[in-house]
Amino acid sequence: MKNFIIQSKYKNFLIILFWIIIWEIFALIINQEIYLPSPISTFQSLYKLLFSQDTYITILYSTYRTLFGFFISCILGIIFGYFCGINKYLFDLFNPLVSVIRTIPVMSIIIIAIIWFKDTNVPIFVAFLMCFPIIWTNTIYGIKETDIKLLQMCKVYNISKIHIVKSVYFYSALPYIKSGMLSALGISWKVTSAAEVLSLPKYSIGSHLYDSKVYLEIPDLFAWTLIILFLSILFEKTLKLLFKMGDSND
Template sequence: MSAIMDTAANANRQAATMDNNPAEAPAVTIAPLPLPKTGNRRSSMPSWLMQIIAPLLGLAFLVLVWQIIAMNNSQFPTPLLTLQEALKLFADPFYRTSPNDQGIGWNILASLQRVGVGFGLAALVGIPLGFMIGRFRFLSSMFGPIISLLKPVSPLAWLPIGLLVFKSANPAAIWSIFICSIWPMIINTAVGVQRVPQDYMNVARVLNLSEWKIITKILFPSVLPYMLTGVRLAIGTAWLVIVAAEMLTGGVGIGFWVWDEWNNLNVPHIIIAIVVIGVVGLLLEQLLVALAKAFTYEQVAN
């Protein structure tokens, strides 16, 4: 019993000594608390499945909002009613009973034809002009104020000028496409030429290359990404403008078809036309994106 009491007394004296002399106390190591892992966690869902589900959820949300609007407005068609009308409409999209009564397929083709002609003319004029403006400082100073003045003008403001000059609705619509498509091509091409590294031009001067070789061997490969960006911007603007121009000029076209359906108070057909316009515009843009990827070369890091 006395031995136990002596041991306890020694322990108490040792603890008191440590309290009076902290330096002699043994170091105590406190293990850090484990922190929650907040790093980038990989989703358990495969990426290809996410690329499918995410757009479908977006479309489902759009349809839900559409259904809510239709429930609160009796004049607005429901998604189901619009789908039924679309199935009837696309069952025979290329019928033709009269010049003013044609299927939606013919109207889309008529609009695409106008866009193709106006856009092609704009490319033939705008891209070479952009090369010259970017290449020669005098031309840049000469055309710069003109472009700055005319570029902000709405394309539809040019439609009366086209009707006055061409005396016909179809050339006037093509003129509107041309005038709205040419500015992105000129500006992006000119900027691309001006951003070609000066070292390339110095090498061309040392080698005494002709202007044609400078354009084809140096400028064109360097400017191609800028030029294709201008083409993409131009085709999107052209498709927007043709719908509005056809509403004003009439005839055959998706824009005139929308306006005609509005006069008939056929709201489901108007919604179908809106979807068709969006899908066609998306396909045109994706086509040009694929073209840009095919002709654009990226630097690969070693």
């Protein structure tokens, strides 16, 4: 088992190294950092950013906006998903609205949000609106996949609806909710960064991305992109770890 873990780590390292080499080859071929900076210049920019206090303040604010929008979408998505999953009339009422939200282009939502909210609240609203349909849909799917025989047994033994919702529907929908949360978390980082680029709130990764583009500091642009990638992976792995801890406690 130990050897397998070591081999897996080496494998992941070699895969990352392979793509960095491919990146370096393309950078050498293009030979213009304004289009594609080399890995060396990108990591040099990243190194400078990591030794700047402003970088960590920026990461803190962007993380707050991302997670706040994500958590609101989880809470409301699960609550509304439960009610819509067990009540067909509520589902028919909310389904068109959620379908519209799901199909609206992200850029349209960002522009509308800029008109409606302060610049610092725009990313939160956009993250919420993009993640909510995922959580809502997964919750409903989980409830609809509840074992019919189990529900029939509950009916025979006159188990109250509250206990059915808490015990039967909850555990049926839980794997779907977890899957939806993981998907939504990854999307929330993308849409929050996009919203920050347009709304330009103070202390935001998006504003640094925008400045890098305006001043043609492309290595910085790539460095901030790597930071977003790292944060997304970090929080996704943290969420998976929390799910595993919760499963082990059960």
